[in-house]
Amino acid sequence: MVLSDNIKNMFASFALQTQKAMDRYTSFRVGGPADILVLPQTVEQVIALAKTAHSAQLPITIIGAGTNVLISDKGIRGLVMVLTRLQQNIEQTEPSIDTVDASPDRIYLTALAGEPLNRLCRYAADAGLAGLAWAAGIPGTIGGAVMMNAGSFGSDMSRVVTKIEVLDLNTFKTMVLPVSLLQFSYRKLALENSIVLKITIRLSRADAETVRDEFNRNLKTKQSTQPVSQASAGCFFQNPPGDKPAGFLIEQAGMKRARCNGAMVSDLHANFIVNHGNACASDILNLADQVKKSVYEKFGINLKEEVKTIGD
Template sequence: MVLSDNIKNMFASFAPETQMAMDRYTSFRVGGPADLLVLPSTVDQVIALIKTAQKAALPVTIIGGGTNVLISDKGIRGLVVVLTRLKQKIEQTTPSTSTDGHASNSVHLTALAGERLGSLCRYAADAGLAGLAWAAGIPGTVGGAVMMNAGAFGSDMSRVVTEIEVLDLANLETRVLAADSLQFSYRKLVLENSIVLKVRLELTRTDTQTVKEEFYRNLKTKQSTQPVSQASAGCFFQNPPGDKPAGFLIEQAGMKSARCNGAMVSDLHANFIVNHGNACASDILNLACQVKKSVYEKFGINLKEEVKTIGD
């Protein structure tokens, strides 16, 4: 949309970018322009941005690390808020006692939503805190990991999140949600009309060397089995019910290494679509459609996307 000078002036104090290509803000390295883009660094700035957007009647799109999204070639209308600068020093606290009155061995780590999951995972490993080593090598932000219930090696965020702080978009007030009130499922958190601002995890103090060994073992496994050095959005499809993962089905359907212009099904892991440097969003979407069609024709299984497509 064409933004009026009046709307631009309303956001002037936030140092916005106009018509900024989104390719630099996604791991796929594709995406058309955002009408207005801001990278806030504090919770107060996020709240002020949303309030201003509501006054200006602008739609708002929230993006974390851009590692699980595909932005259309036509871009995103309205205001785009990228949360990668919303971070602070990771807080570590230790409950004095457990629920049964004995000394607690648990430790809470608190981080703002823009903190990199990889940074939090490495922090935990260095501090000898068990429970997050499964996240070694997973890109993106902590907030995005919660929203997608990121997981690997048999665990996921739902196992370690103890509470989150969110911004309620209906009244622009913050509220804290305990873990037992959160509706996690496979690669999803049901969170209506809210933005994750802060995350608290509960981990367990243990031997530092043991945690580090698990961390580096998981990291090495990811690096040897997934195209982590190439532009992608991680696993493109959810694993369907049953014991056959999406990557296996795609490979058996003959789609491993399949191409559509600059987009390619990874020859290392078939559930990854990679951008070889000149792909556009439509190439990736077309290739994904071919993959779904081939898997359905061979197995009768309709793969569901894990990557979220946003924009016009």
């Protein structure tokens, strides 16, 4: 998109970048240019940017750490906000006496959406707070983790979230949504036309050494069974219904180590597609299509993507 001088002037007060390649903002290390890219640092900046984009009639795309997305080679039109700088000190509070769950063992942690999930996990482990160790080794921000209902080791974000604060893009007002109003499902939160700004989770006091041991054990498991040091977007496909996960099906379909130029199905975990340094988004998508076709031909199962593809 060619941006007019008028639109550029509307964003003049922000530290924006135009036609900025998105490869450095995703864990896949691929992605074409964003028309306008901004990394807001405060909630107030997010609100102001959203209002400006609305006035300029530009679409808005929100990205966290880019760990569960694939950006097309043609890039993203409109305004892209990367929220990795939207952070503050993690707040720790106890339940008030009139709280429904006022157990003295309960502790609430509140963080802005750009807070790395791993940092929150380690904070909880060091503080002896149980309930989040399952997320050890999951990359990305807490905001992204909520939006995709990230999960591992039999748990997910829906088990710990108590409320979120969002910006409604219809009214441009912030509102707090309790968990009772949130529709979580497998790897998804049904939240339309809103930007997650702040998250509160509920944990429990526990023995600090026990919590740290669980955290470290889960982290080592992730590191030994997944290609965490390679450029990928995590598990590419959702696990289908049944007791056979996507990785097993892909491997049994003979697609482990399959390649399309610089993209390859990981030889460590078959539900990971990795970028060996020179892949583009189309290589990854073509390889994913080959994987889906092979699994369907062998098992009659249609794999669904867990990674979200965005852009033209």
